[in-house]
Amino acid sequence: MQNTRRNLMLAVGALSLTAGFATMPAHASDADDAKALVQKAHTTINAFSHNKDFTGLGAELRQSKGVLIFPQVLKAGFVLGGSGGTGVLLANDGKGGWVGPAFYTMASASFGFQAGASAAEMVILVRSQKALDSLLTSKVKLGGDASVAIWKKGMGAGATIDADFVAYSTVKGAFAGLSIDGSVLDVRESLNTAFYGKPVTPADIVVKRDVSNPAAASLLAAVSKVAK
Numbered sequence: 001m002q003n004t005r006r007n008l009m010l011a012v013g014a015l016s017l018t019a020g021f022a023t024m025p026a027h028a029s030d031a032d033d034a035k036a037l038v039q040k041a042h043t044t045i046n047a048f049s050h051n052k053d054f055t056g057l058g059a060e061l062r063q064s065k066g067v068l069i070f071p072q073v074l075k076a077g078f079v080l081g082g083s084g085g086t087g088v089l090l091a092n093d094g095k096g097g098w099v100g101p102a103f104y105t106m107a108s109a110s111f112g113f114q115a116g117a118s119a120a121e122m123v124i125l126v127r128s129q130k131a132l133d134s135l136l137t138s139k140v141k142l143g144g145d146a147s148v149a150i151w152k153k154g155m156g157a158g159a160t161i162d163a164d165f166v167a168y169s170t171v172k173g174a175f176a177g178l179s180i181d182g183s184v185l186d187v188r189e190s191l192n193t194a195f196y197g198k199p200v201t202p203a204d205i206v207v208k209r210d211v212s213n214p215a216a217a218s219l220l221a222a223v224s225k226v227a228k
Contacts, residue, residue, distance in 0.1 A: 030194035035215050037191070038101060040071035041088050042219040044121050049226040054151065054168050062227040066091040066126035066206070068185070070106060073120045084108070086188055089135060090223055091206035098223045099209055101216055102202035103191035104135070108183035122169040131164035135185060136203045143181035
């Protein structure tokens with residue numbers, strides 16, 4: 001019983017820490033973390049573009065309003081479980097190019113008997129203007145505030161999914177087929193501040209385009225290449 005209670009408390013603490021990432025103040029190391037995350041996002045989108053399970057990703061990306069790239073989403077559980085990760089949002093400029101990134105967290109909690117852990121790489125297409133606008137104005141609960149669907153292995157290039165968000169993922173670990181329904185997307189303010197050198201909102205980054213950072217150039221180019 002004591003071990004069960006201890007694991008429960010540790011799980012709650014881990015989820016609270018993940019949820020708190022969005023509002024943590026910026027620190028010197030955040031600039032390095034932000035740049036490293038952008039580089040990892042570059043690696044992730046390149047890997048997904050060459051994944052035979054994701055045929056048609058480029059065409060779907062080209063028609064999307066934006067894309068969220070999470071190089072790593074971790075999930076762990078013992079009775080009480082949860083998942084979380086940090087990623088970037090890029091927006092389609094409507095002219096064949098992409099702008100950003102803005103930094104976001106994704107977190108969820110789940111209850112029930114479960115055990116094990118998994119890690120996933122995830123690319124989430126922002127398929128509607130409603131979905132993009134929601135990311136710019138408030139927290140978004142996937143499956144609640146906006147609809148979400150998972151791209152299944154074996155779907156061909158002609159397959160279509162009617163949802164605000166469409167997620168592609170590769171998962172390793174006990175929780176095969178990681179679900180993101182019920183996950184909450186929120187702005188990672190500290191990384192946005194660190195990456196651009198001043199406090200900025202996602203709207204400042206991808207709509208007003210008031211700021212930019214040369215460190216994002218290779219990621220933007222990679223997404224543009226995949227979407228051609």
